[in-house]
Amino acid sequence: VGALQQNEDGVVVYDAARCIGCRYCMYACPFGVPNFEWEQSLALIVKCDLCVNRVAGGEQPACAATCPTDAIKFGERGAMLELAYQRLHAEPDKYVQHVYGEHEHGGTSTFYISPVPFEELGLPAAEGEESPAHLNRLVTHGTPVVAAGVALAMAGAYLTIERQRKDNAAAEAEDVHETEEN
Amino acid sequence: MFIRILQKLRTLPRFSYLLAAITVFGLGVGLYRLIVGLGASTNLSKAFPWGIWISFDLSMVALSGGAFTLAALVYVFHMHDLHAATRPTVLFGLLGYASVLVILFFDLGRWDRFYHFLIFPNLNSALFEVSWCIVLYSIVLVYEFSPALLENRGRDRVLKFIKKYTIVAVIAGVTLSSMHQSSLGTLFVIMSTRLHPLWYSMLLPVFFLVSSLASGIALVMVGAIVSHYLFGQTLKQRVIEKLGWFLPWILAFYLALKLGELLLTDELPLLTTSGTYSLLFMAELLVGAIIPIGLFAISKVRWSRVGSLIGALCVIAGTILNRFNVSWFAMQVGNDVQYSPAWMEVAILAGVACGVLLVFTLLAHFFPVFSETVRVKARAAQPTIDTDQPPAHAPAAN
Numbered sequence: 001v002g003a004l005q006q007n008e009d010g011v012v013v014y015d016a017a018r019c020i021g022c023r024y025c026m027y028a029c030p031f032g033v034p035n036f037e038w039e040q041s042l043a044l045i046v047k048c049d050l051c052v053n054r055v056a057g058g059e060q061p062a063c064a065a066t067c068p069t070d071a072i073k074f075g076e077r078g079a080m081l082e083l084a085y086q087r088l089h090a091e092p093d094k095y096v097q098h099v100y101g102e103h104e105h106g107g108t109s110t111f112y113i114s115p116v117p118f119e120e121l122g123l124p125a126a127e128g129e130e131s132p133a134h135l136n137r138l139v140t141h142g143t144p145v146v147a148a149g150v151a152l153a154m155a156g157a158y159l160t161i162e163r164q165r166k167d168n169a170a171a172e173a174e175d176v177h178e179t180e181e182n
Numbered sequence: 183m184f185i186r187i188l189q190k191l192r193t194l195p196r197f198s199y200l201l202a203a204i205t206v207f208g209l210g211v212g213l214y215r216l217i218v219g220l221g222a223s224t225n226l227s228k229a230f231p232w233g234i235w236i237s238f239d240l241s242m243v244a245l246s247g248g249a250f251t252l253a254a255l256v257y258v259f260h261m262h263d264l265h266a267a268t269r270p271t272v273l274f275g276l277l278g279y280a281s282v283l284v285i286l287f288f289d290l291g292r293w294d295r296f297y298h299f300l301i302f303p304n305l306n307s308a309l310f311e312v313s314w315c316i317v318l319y320s321i322v323l324v325y326e327f328s329p330a331l332l333e334n335r336g337r338d339r340v341l342k343f344i345k346k347y348t349i350v351a352v353i354a355g356v357t358l359s360s361m362h363q364s365s366l367g368t369l370f371v372i373m374s375t376r377l378h379p380l381w382y383s384m385l386l387p388v389f390f391l392v393s394s395l396a397s398g399i400a401l402v403m404v405g406a407i408v409s410h411y412l413f414g415q416t417l418k419q420r421v422i423e424k425l426g427w428f429l430p431w432i433l434a435f436y437l438a439l440k441l442g443e444l445l446l447t448d449e450l451p452l453l454t455t456s457g458t459y460s461l462l463f464m465a466e467l468l469v470g471a472i473i474p475i476g477l478f479a480i481s482k483v484r485w486s487r488v489g490s491l492i493g494a495l496c497v498i499a500g501t502i503l504n505r506f507n508v509s510w511f512a513m514q515v516g517n518d519v520q521y522s523p524a525w526m527e528v529a530i531l532a533g534v535a536c537g538v539l540l541v542f543t544l545l546a547h548f549f550p551v552f553s554e555t556v557r558v559k560a561r562a563a564q565p566t567i568d569t570d571q572p573p574a575h576a577p578a579a580n
Contacts, residue, residue, distance in 0.1 A: 002304035020298045021291015023231035024309045030375040035228055036291060038221030043291035124375060133306075136372040139387060140308050143361060143368075151357040158258045158349060165260065 003045070004034075010077070010109045013049045021045065030105055030124060030132060050074070050109075077109065084111050106131035194547060195412075201540040208533010211526050212288050220291065223526045230521035232509060235289045238531055239282045240366055240505035243316070244390070245498065246282075247398030248405075249275025249323060250359035257352040264424065267417050269330055269551050270409065271402050273542060276323040279316060281538040286313075288530055308368035315362030322355040330549050364391040370508055378512040380452050380463045383443050386508075392439065393470070393501050396432045399425050400474075400497035407491045409552065419485060426484040429497060433471045440467065462507050470500010 003018035004025055021043050025034045037043040051061035055074075059065065064074035073083060084099045100118050101108040104126035112123065119125055215223035226233050248271045255261045256268055287293050299313045325344065332341045367390030370377055383389070403425050406417040444450045453460055474496045483489035510521070523531075545551055 001298045001302040001310070002307075003302075018298060018302050019292060020295045021293075022289070022309060023291065024307070024369070026228070026231040027376065028372045032228070036231060037219075038226070039219055040291070041217050041219045042294060043219055045291070126375070132372045132374045135374065135384065136308065136368070137306055139368045139371050139384070140306055140311060140365075143311060143365065146364075147357055147361050150360050151353060154254065154258050154353045154356050158353065161258070161260050 004047075007052070009052075009055075011050050011052055011055075012047070012109075013052055014045065014047050016044050019044050028133065028136075030126060031108070032122070032124075080111055084113050088113055106134070190548070195543065198540060198543050201536040201543070205533050205537035205540055208530050208536065210533075211529040212533065215288060215526060215530060216293060223524065225521055225524040225527070227519070227521070229515040229519040230513070232289075233521055234510070234523040234527055234531060235285050237506045237509045238535075239285055240509055241502040242278045242282050243363065243366060244394040244397050244501050244505060245401045246275040246278035247359065247363055247394035248401040249326075249398070250319075250356050251395050251398040252402055253326065253352045254356045257349055258356070261424075263421055267402050267406060267421065267425075269327070269553070270405055270546070272323055272326045273330070273545060273551055274401070274405060276320065276327055277538040277542055279320045279323065280541075281534050282316065283320070284534050284537075285531065288534075308365050308371070311365045312362050312369065315358045315365065319355060319358040319362065322351050322358065325351045326355065330545075330551055330553075333550055333553075360391055363394040364388065366390050367508075373513075376513055376515070377508065378456070378459050378514055379447075379449050380444070380456060380459055381508050381512045383447070385439065385443050388439065389436070389504075392432060392436045393504060396429060396436060396470075397498050397501035399428055399432070400494035400501075403490055403494040404498065407487055407494075410487070419487060422487070422490050423481075423484040426478045426490050426493065429478045429493070430475045433475050433497070437467060437471045437475070440471075459512060462503070462511055466500055466503045466507060468500075469496050470504060471497075474500075 001018045001020055003015045003020075004012055005015070006012050021036070023036055023045070025045060026032070026036065034045045034047045036045055051059075051063075054061060054065075060074050064072045073080060075083075081099065081102060084102075088095045088097055088099070094115050095113050096115065096117060098113075098118070100112040100114070100123055101110055112118065112121070114121060211223075220226055224233065252264060252268055252271050256264050287296055290296055292298075299310060300317070304310050326348065328344055329341055332344070364387035367386035367388070370382070370386050371384060374382055403422055406422055441450075444453070453463065456463075474493045477483045477489065477493035477496070480489075483493060
C-alpha cells in the first residue's frame with residue numbers, strides 16, 4: 001500500500017496511517033529491520049525512521065543525541081563512512097576490518113563496525129551487492145506488458161478459431177446444399 | 183416461506199451439518215483472534231511473519247486455477263464437450279478465492295483497513311498486483327457463475343445479456359488469472375536471501391503459472407470423480423480422459439523448466455546435498471510431476487476413473503507441497519527458528535475451508551450447478567440426459 005517510502009535523504013519512512021499490517025516488508029527486508037506489534041489487536045509495523053521529525057528540525061536522532069560513548073553517530077553518508085574507516089584504522093586489532101552496510105545489497109544508510117563477527121550480531125552475510133528490491137522491480141514492472149500480451153493473444157485465438165468455425169460451417173452448409181440438389 | 187426453506191434444508195446431505203459446526207467454531211476463533219491480536223492467537227513471529235494461512239492461500243489460488251484454464255479451453259479454444267464441467271469448476275474457483283480473501287482478512291494486522299490496498303497503490307509491490315487481480319477476478323467469476331443463479335427465475339433478458347458478453351469476461355478472467363497466478367510467484371522474488379536456492383529463482387512467476395494450470399485441470403478431474411461418488415453426478419469419462427491428456431505435456435514442460443533453471447544456475451548439486459530440503463524438493467517433483475506424467479501417458483489410466491483420480495490427486499498434492507515449500511518449509515531463518523501453526527490458526531483455517539464447502543453444497547443443492555453433468559443413478563432409466571451436444575449457452579457462434 002506504499003506505507004514505506006524512501007525520502008530524499010535516503011531514509012525509509014513509515015506512514016502508519018496507510019499500513020494494513022500484511023508483513024510483506026518483513027520478508028522483503030534482508031536485514032530484518034521492520035518489526036510487528038504482535039500483541040496488539042489492531043497491529044502495525046514498527047521501524048526506526050532515524051527520527052525524521054527531529055532531523056527535519058535540525059536536531060540529531062534521539063539515540064545519537066543521548067549516546068554517552070559516541071557509539072552511535074549521525075550525519076551525511078560520506079562523512080559517516082569516513083568516520084567508520086577512521087575508527088577501524090585507529091584500532092585494527094580491535095575491530096573486524098569491514099564496514100557493514102557500505103556495499104551490502106547495494107549499500108545501506110546505516111553502517112556498523114564491530115569487534116565481533118557481524119553474523120553474531122544477527123546481521124546476515126550479504127553475498128551480492130545487488131538489492132533484492134531491484135530484481136523484484138524488474139518483474140513487477142514487466143507485468144502490465146505481459147498482461148496486455150495475454151489479453152491480445154486470447155482475443156486473437158478466439159477470433160481466429162471463431163472465423164475458422166464460421167468458414168467451416170458455411171462450407172458444410174454448402175456441401176449439404178449441393179448434396180440435396182443432387 | 184420460512185418453513186419451506188427449513189423443509190428444503192432438511193433434504194441436505196448429513197455432512198453439511200458437520201461442515202456448519204466446524205465453520206461456526208472456526209469463525210468464533212477468528213473473532214477471538216481479531217480481538218486479541220496475532221501474537222496471542224498464532225505462532226507467527228519476527229522470524230516467521232507468515233505461516234500456514236499464506237501457504238493455504240497460495241495452494242487454494244493454484245487449485246482455483248481450474249476455473250480460468252477451463253474457461254480458456256471451452257470459450258476461447260472452443261472445446262465445448264468440456265462445457266459440462268465449467269459450472270462446478272467456476273463455483274469452486276469463486277469459493278476458493280472467497281476463502282482466500284477471508285483468510286487474508288484474518289491475517290492482516292490492521293484488518294479494519296483491508297480496503298487500503300485499493301486506494302493506496304504501490305506499483306512496485308507484487309502484493310498490490312496480487313490483491314487487485316484477485317478482487318477483479320472474483321468479480322469475473324461471479325459474472326461467469328451468475329447464469330446458474332438466474333436460470334429459470336424469470337430473468338431471461340438479464341441472462342441473455344450476460345451470456346452475450348461471456349467471452350469478454352472470460353478473456354479478462356484469463357488475463358487477470360495468469361497475472362496473479364504468476365504474481366504470487368513474484369512475491370517471493372524479493373526473498374532471495376530467505377528462500378532456499380532450490381526454490382528461489384527469477385522464474386518463480388512462470389513456475390507458479392504453469393503449475394497452476396496443471397493443478398487446476400487436476401482439480402476439475404478430482405471434482406468430477408468425487409462428485410460422482412457424493413452426488414451421483416459426474417462428467418462423462420470421455421471428458422475426463424480429454425483433460426487427463428493435457429497433463430503430461432504441461433507437467434513435462436514444468437519439470438524441464440524447474441530442472442533447467444537449476445542447471446543454468448549451477449544449483450543442480452543441491453538436489454543431493456541439502457538434506458531435508460533436497461528431500462522436499464524431490465518429493466514435490468516426484469509426486470507432482472514425474473509420477474503423474476507416467477500415469478497420464480498411459481491411455482488405460484486416463485480412461486479409468488480410479489486411475490485418473492490417483493493421478494490427479496498426485497498433481498494436486500505436488501502443487502500444494504510446492505506452495506508450502508516456497509512459503510514455509512524452505513524459508514531459511516537464522517538460529518534454527520522453527521514455525522508450526524498454533525491450534526487457533528488451524529481452527530480458523532478449517533472453519534473457513536468447511537464454510538466454503540458448505541456454501542458449495544448449498545448452492546449445488548438449490549441451483550443448477552450440475553445441470554449439465556450426467557446423473558449416474560438415473561442414467562440407466564433416462565439415457566437422454568446425456569449432454570454430448572454443445573450446451574445452449576456456449577457463445578452463439580453458429
